[in-house]
Amino acid sequence: MTVTVAWYMVFAAVLFSMGAAGVLLRRNALVMFMSIELMLNAVNLTFIAVGSELGLIEGQVAALFVMVVAAAEVTVGLAILVAVFRRRSSANVDELSELRG
Amino acid sequence: MTEVILFGLFAAVALAGAVVMLTARNPVYSAMGLLVVMFSMALFYVLLDAHFVAAVQLLVYAGAVMTLFLFVIMMIGVDKREDNAESIPFQRPITFVVAGGLAAVVVLAGYQAWVTGPEVTGIDSFGSPDLVGTIETVADSLFGTWTIAFLSTVLLLTIAALGTIALALFGPTAVRETEPEEGA
Numbered sequence: 001m002t003v004t005v006a007w008y009m010v011f012a013a014v015l016f017s018m019g020a021a022g023v024l025l026r027r028n029a030l031v032m033f034m035s036i037e038l039m040l041n042a043v044n045l046t047f048i049a050v051g052s053e054l055g056l057i058e059g060q061v062a063a064l065f066v067m068v069v070a071a072a073e074v075t076v077g078l079a080i081l082v083a084v085f086r087r088r089s090s091a092n093v094d095e096l097s098e099l100r101g
Numbered sequence: 102m103t104e105v106i107l108f109g110l111f112a113a114v115a116l117a118g119a120v121v122m123l124t125a126r127n128p129v130y131s132a133m134g135l136l137v138v139m140f141s142m143a144l145f146y147v148l149l150d151a152h153f154v155a156a157v158q159l160l161v162y163a164g165a166v167m168t169l170f171l172f173v174i175m176m177i178g179v180d181k182r183e184d185n186a187e188s189i190p191f192q193r194p195i196t197f198v199v200a201g202g203l204a205a206v207v208v209l210a211g212y213q214a215w216v217t218g219p220e221v222t223g224i225d226s227f228g229s230p231d232l233v234g235t236i237e238t239v240a241d242s243l244f245g246t247w248t249i250a251f252l253s254t255v256l257l258l259t260i261a262a263l264g265t266i267a268l269a270l271f272g273p274t275a276v277r278e279t280e281p282e283e284g285a
Contacts, residue, residue, distance in 0.1 A: 003108045008145065009211040011112050015119060015138070017204035022123045024196040030128045030174060034135045037166065038119060041142050044158075052149040052232065057242045060154045060234045064243065067161055068254040072261035074166050078173045079265040085177040 008049035016042035029081050029091045033074065040070045104148060115141035127179055132170050139163045151234035 015038060022035030044063040051059015085091055118137030125131045139162045146155035189195075232238070243251055 001102070001105055003104045003148070006211065007108060010208055013207035013211055014204060015115065016207065017200050018119045018123060020203055021196060021200035024200060025123070025193070028128060030170065031122070031131045034122055034131055034170065037135060038122065038138060041138065041162070045142060045145055048146055048149050048151045048154060052151065055232045057232060057234065057238050060151045060239055061242050061247055063151070063154050064157065064239070065250065065254060067157060068258065071161060071166060072257050074169060075261050075265050078169060079268040082173060082177065083268050091177060
C-alpha cells in the first residue's frame, strides 16, 4: 500500500471544507483569518501533490506564489483588524454590519 | 510503508489541529491549532519531495505569519466573549449544510477524477517522474519561466507593506481628530 495522490486530494478537500466552515461559523475576525489560512494551505497541498504526481516543478512554484499572496493578505487583513479594534474595541464581525465608521 | 504510517499519523494530527482551531474559544488556542496544521503540512511537503517549499512553509507560515497572529492577539487582547447569537435565521444549520455539501462535492469530484477516472497518460513525456524540489529546480523555474509573475509578487508585497503602513499612520485616530470639525 502506497500513498497515492488521491489521498492527498481527499485530505486537502477535508481541510478546505473545515476552513470554509470556520469562516462561516466563527464570529471572531482573527479566527476567520486563520480559517482562510487553513483553506489556502489545503490548496497548496493539492498543488504540490499534483505537481509531484505529474513530475512538474510548476506545482511547487504555484504553492510559493500562494504563500506570497497569503502573506500579503494576512499583513493587510490584520492591519485592518487592528484599525477596527482601535475604534470598536471588539473583533466580532457581527458588530461591523454598518458601512460607516 | 513508512510513508503510509507518516501520512496517517500526521493527517490525524493535522485534522486534530484544525478541529482545535475551529472550536477553541480562546484565539491563542486557535493559533496553536493552526501552527500544528502548518507543521504537518511541511511534513507532507517533505513526503512529496518538495523540500524547499517545506522549508519556506516553516519559515514563512510557522515562523512569520503565526508570530504576526500572536502579536495581534497580544495587542488587542484575548477576546473570549464571542457571542453566538444568530443574526441571520438558521445560520448554523445552513452553515453545516453548505460546508458539508462543499466537502461532499469536492471529495466526489476528486474521487471521480483520481480514482475512477480515466488514466492520465502522455504527461510523463514532459515532466520528470522523480522530481525533487530543491532550491535549484525551484529557482530555475521561478527565475526562468515565471520571472514576470515573480516580479509582480514583489510589487504586490511592496503595495501590501505600504498599505499597512498607511493604515497604521492614517488610521482611525487620524479620522477621529477630524470628526468634530465635520459635525460642527
